[in-house]
Amino acid sequence: MLDSDVLTRLLVRALRHGGDYADVFCERRRSYAFRLQDGQIHDGATAIAQGVGVRVIVGESAGYAYSDDLSVEALMRAAEAASLIARSGAAQATGTIDLTTLQVAPLYDQSRHDHAPAARYVDLLERADRRARADDPRIVAVNAHVADELQDVWIATSEGRFVHDHRPMVTLGVQVVASAHGQRGSGYAADGGRIAIDYFDTHSPEELAADAARIAATNLDAEPAPAGEMEMVVGAGGGGVLLHEAVGHGLESDFNRRGTSLYSGRVGERVASELVTIYDDGNLREERGSITVDDEGIPGQHKVLVERGVLRGYMQDTLNARLMGAQPTGSGRRQSYRFLPQPRMCNTYMPSGESTPEEIIASTKRGLYAKSFAGGQVEISKGDFVFMVAEGYLIENGKITAPVRNATIVGNGPDAMTKVVAVGNDARFARRHYTCGKGGQHVPVGVGMPTVKISSITVGGTDDER
Amino acid sequence: MTNDDALEVATRAVDLAIEAGAEHAEASFSIAARFHVEARGAAVSKLERSTGSSMHVRLWRDRRHATVSTSDLTAQALRASFLGALDQLRYVAQDPYAELPDEFGAFTGDLALVDPTIVVREEAEKIEDALALERSIRAADPRIINSSGSHYSDANATIALANSAGFRGVYTASRASRSTGPVAEDHGAKRTAHYGTAGRVLHDLETPDAIGAVAARRAVEMFGARKPSTMRVPVIFERDVAAAVVDDIFSAVAASNVAVGNSWLADRVGERIGSHLVTIIDDGTLPARLGSAPFDGEGVPTRRTSVFENGVLRTFLYDSYYARKMGARTTGNSTGGAIGANNFYLVPGDGSLADLVAATRRGVLVLDTIGFATEHATGSYSRGARGFMIENGELAYPIDEFTVAGNFADMLAGVDAVANDLRFDGSTVSPSFRVAEMTISGN
Numbered sequence: 091m092l093d094s095d096v097l098t099r100l101l102v103r104a105l106r107h108g109g110d111y112a113d114v115f116c117e118r119r120r121s122y123a124f125r126l127q128d129g130q131i132h133d134g135a136t137a138i139a140q141g142v143g144v145r146v147i148v149g150e151s152a153g154y155a156y157s158d159d160l161s162v163e164a165l166m167r168a169a170e171a172a173s174l175i176a177r178s179g180a181a182q183a184t185g186t187i188d189l190t191t192l193q194v195a196p197l198y199d200q201s202r203h204d205h206a207p208a209a210r211y212v213d214l215l216e217r218a219d220r221r222a223r224a225d226d227p228r229i230v231a232v233n234a235h236v237a238d239e240l241q242d243v244w245i246a247t248s249e250g251r252f253v254h255d256h257r258p259m260v261t262l263g264v265q266v267v268a269s270a271h272g273q274r275g276s277g278y279a280a281d282g283g284r285i286a287i288d289y290f291d292t293h294s295p296e297e298l299a300a301d302a303a304r305i306a307a308t309n310l311d312a313e314p315a316p317a318g319e320m321e322m323v324v325g326a327g328g329g330g331v332l333l334h335e336a337v338g339h340g341l342e343s344d345f346n347r348r349g350t351s352l353y354s355g356r357v358g359e360r361v362a363s364e365l366v367t368i369y370d371d372g373n374l375r376e377e378r379g380s381i382t383v384d385d386e387g388i389p390g391q392h393k394v395l396v397e398r399g400v401l402r403g404y405m406q407d408t409l410n411a412r413l414m415g416a417q418p419t420g421s422g423r424r425q426s427y428r429f430l431p432q433p434r435m436c437n438t439y440m441p442s443g444e445s446t447p448e449e450i451i452a453s454t455k456r457g458l459y460a461k462s463f464a465g466g467q468v469e470i471s472k473g474d475f476v477f478m479v480a481e482g483y484l485i486e487n488g489k490i491t492a493p494v495r496n497a498t499i500v501g502n503g504p505d506a507m508t509k510v511v512a513v514g515n516d517a518r519f520a521r522r523h524y525t526c527g528k529g530g531q532h533v534p535v536g537v538g539m540p541t542v543k544i545s546s547i548t549v550g551g552t553d554d555e556r
Numbered sequence: 557m558t559n560d561d562a563l564e565v566a567t568r569a570v571d572l573a574i575e576a577g578a579e580h581a582e583a584s585f586s587i588a589a590r591f592h593v594e595a596r597g598a599a600v601s602k603l604e605r606s607t608g609s610s611m612h613v614r615l616w617r618d619r620r621h622a623t624v625s626t627s628d629l630t631a632q633a634l635r636a637s638f639l640g641a642l643d644q645l646r647y648v649a650q651d652p653y654a655e656l657p658d659e660f661g662a663f664t665g666d667l668a669l670v671d672p673t674i675v676v677r678e679e680a681e682k683i684e685d686a687l688a689l690e691r692s693i694r695a696a697d698p699r700i701i702n703s704s705g706s707h708y709s710d711a712n713a714t715i716a717l718a719n720s721a722g723f724r725g726v727y728t729a730s731r732a733s734r735s736t737g738p739v740a741e742d743h744g745a746k747r748t749a750h751y752g753t754a755g756r757v758l759h760d761l762e763t764p765d766a767i768g769a770v771a772a773r774r775a776v777e778m779f780g781a782r783k784p785s786t787m788r789v790p791v792i793f794e795r796d797v798a799a800a801v802v803d804d805i806f807s808a809v810a811a812s813n814v815a816v817g818n819s820w821l822a823d824r825v826g827e828r829i830g831s832h833l834v835t836i837i838d839d840g841t842l843p844a845r846l847g848s849a850p851f852d853g854e855g856v857p858t859r860r861t862s863v864f865e866n867g868v869l870r871t872f873l874y875d876s877y878y879a880r881k882m883g884a885r886t887t888g889n890s891t892g893g894a895i896g897a898n899n900f901y902l903v904p905g906d907g908s909l910a911d912l913v914a915a916t917r918r919g920v921l922v923l924d925t926i927g928f929a930t931e932h933a934t935g936s937y938s939r940g941a942r943g944f945m946i947e948n949g950e951l952a953y954p955i956d957e958f959t960v961a962g963n964f965a966d967m968l969a970g971v972d973a974v975a976n977d978l979r980f981d982g983s984t985v986s987p988s989f990r991v992a993e994m995t996i997s998g999n
Binding site: 175 | 603604637648747783816933962
């Protein structure tokens with residue numbers, strides 16, 4: 091987007107009042123989308139977001155300024171604004187910066203530079219709509235959306251690194267509402283990833299729509315969730331939200347460098363049952379959270395977060411790694427050029443254990459089977475988390491019985507992880523549609539998990555009569 | 557950029573869209589100068605200062621509709637985007653309701669959306685605000701030795717809207733906010749809290765000392781918190797938590813959700829939903845409030861709308877598209893493609909939060925919640941929470957790691973006391989209120 095001469099001048103300007111490090115993040119993002127409602131294509135949307143962010147780091151401090159005006163004058167003003175974090179006064183001669191291009195093997199197709207013909211997207215929505223309505227006359231509303239996004243980032247640093255990444259992202263989502271006898275139930279299913287639209291030639295929209303419709307109908311018939319402490323079995327795939335909230339966020343290095351996380355200073359300590367191993371991986375092919383390089387130009391990595399219950403390491407961006415004497419782990423991510431990078435998760439998952447899912451269910455006397463989660467949130471300093479169950483069932487005497495609606499799980503990260511008493515042999519990734527929010531910034535992530543049993547957790551339903 | 561310049565950018569985009577082949581077009585252009593400082597301890601940890609703009613264009617042809625958002629404002633790029641959108645229209649269904657609004661205009665009273673003291677405020681003073689917050693939380697209690705950051709931020713924005721029916725509107729607005737996140741430590745245990753404020757008038761904001769005192773108290777008062785037992789009791793929602801509940805109610809009255817089956821309030825206009833204490837207003841014409849503006853996102857004058865009156869649902873909130881589709885009149889709640897709140901608030905009652913607590917024999921005060929996935933289709937509510945157990949009208953002990961759950965219909969019907977502590981620090985706000993009975997899940 092900018093030539094190396096302009097990038098170099100911006101970096102020199104950014105450091106002219108001093109500073110340990112500077113980088114320039116250039117972004118161009120194009121998206122193409124359609125929405126369906128009431129059985130018809132409701133509208134189309136296109137978007138272009140482009141701009142440049144300049145950052146200067148001085149010790150623990152960061153100065154930042156962005157511009158969506160790409161004229162050299164406007165960009166130099168941004169570099170000047172970012173430079174003012176270093177008010178040591180005396181202007182410094184930074185000398186010259188020689189940018190060297192870093193080549194990294196891509197994790198996704200880099201050759202596609204445009205969306206497919208409109209008819210391809212519209213066809214997916216219409217097929218999903220037909221399928222969602224096919225089985226059950228109680229389906230009263232289907233809303234579907236498809237989006238195809240291409241993001242280009244160019245990162246230049248004062249250390250001389252220059253790198254470009256070209257990141258595709260496709261999402262197809264289907265939301266279904268079922269209604270009967272004055273009750274409603276809703277279901278949602280979505281998939282995609284860093285792929286092209288032809289992914290749905292083999293992962294059919296019908297399959298997604300049928301799932302969303304099934305969940306809506308199940309929730310329509312569901313009883314209110316129980317309230318109180320009980321055993322919980324977390325379903326393979328989407329259950330990975332548990333790892334993301336209960337452990338993952340607490341291992342992001344900004345919280346740990348600042349000492350605000352309950353995991354601060356605990357590398358090497360036991361923080362979970364020894365059945366628990368957790369990885370975060372930016373290197374998985376085509377997953378939502380995969381990044382050939384992160385938003386600071388560091389290649390994505392496979393990180394061991396917890397190994398057999400022992401805390402092994404944090405997810406590092408460059409600022410916090412520098413201050414903690416660690417190496418960056420390719421975890422520096424940002425929503426867009428308008429934001430400073432933060433240490434973030436990529437794809438967080440637990441590998442398979444020994445038990446079969448059938449054994450795990452059969453061993454549960456009274457509990458909740460949380461097949462998938464709609465999302466979750468965590469409080470970092472004490473580790474309390476919640477999850478909203480998207481599809482849940484009671485387990486009674488070793489058997490999955492009635493569906494329950496509106497279950498929320500509340501617990502504490504280390505406490506819940508210590509109570510992991512069985513890990514299934516069926517690890518898999520969830521369908522690709524999760525987005526993580528932190529400090530007002532949203533980035534795509536992946537989660538994965540085998541079937542896991544937690545011996546005791548608080549289920550926050552409304553039915554305390556059981 | 558002057559108001560005239562901003563309006564010129566929007567008008568030119570409308571002209572380009574028509575030239576490209578749109579029958580009707582509307583362009584909204586905004587440009588904002590934003591400042592943010594974060595302090596930790598005695599140091600500035602982040603300093604951000606930028607000017608950013610955005611352009612949103614809606615195009616119609618043959619009763620079909622598409623949108624373009626772009627930060628590339630060159631004529632060539634705009635033209636290419638518009639041609640792409642017009643191509644998309646070939647696949648969009650004809651929709652008899654898809655067109656520009658029938659009415660345009662602006663509220664003519666003085667909305668006082670700009671505070672000149674924010675516009676000219678010295679950067680050093682802004683930085684001092686953040687540093688003062690850091691000092692105040694640490695002075696408040698010796699157990700506060702860390703923080704996740706103290707913040708001052710402000711923005712000065714110009715918003716221009718033009719359409720092919722001849723509407724031209726432009727206004728400027730300022731805002732500022734202060735917030736802090738103290739971390740208290742006691743024998744290795746950590747507790748955090750967050751508290752802050754925002755508004756259009758700098759002088760009206762709570763001071764750094766006042767904010768720091770509240771935040772510090774909220775962090776340390778949670779030490780020794782227990783997990784409560786599972787029970788059904790009266791629940792008091794403190795105003796910030798209450799505001800989040802009111803925000804969920806906004807989603808359920810937004811016509812865009814009602815129309816697609818995604819609201820538990822669908823088909824219930826005219827019914828008594830809440831107790832007589834539930835009166836909820838949307839008002840875009842309150843002077844100097846964050847949700848105020850002379851016109852909405854499609855050039856319709858803002859107004860005051862009673863959504864619930866003494867518990868009775870009077871109307872949903874509409875933009876012109878959903879108004880036409882559902883046989884109603886727009887309420888001036890368009891964001892230019894979606895439906896948004898102006899100032900959407902529960903009308904306050906008498907007495908303070910302390911009075912509410914004192915009048916509760918046994919119950920739970922909720923001070924903070926986590927979680928967000930409200931099912932608007934079913935109206936079910938469930939959150940992780942922390943707060944206090946109330947016994948004999950007093951705060952007995954702190955509690956955490958529990959959930960508070962119910963459904964919105966029962967919650968609104970069960971509102972049996974509303975406090976007088978409303979503040980307009982956002983566009984969906986509420987005073988503290990009490991619900992007669994909800995489910996607390998714990999041990």
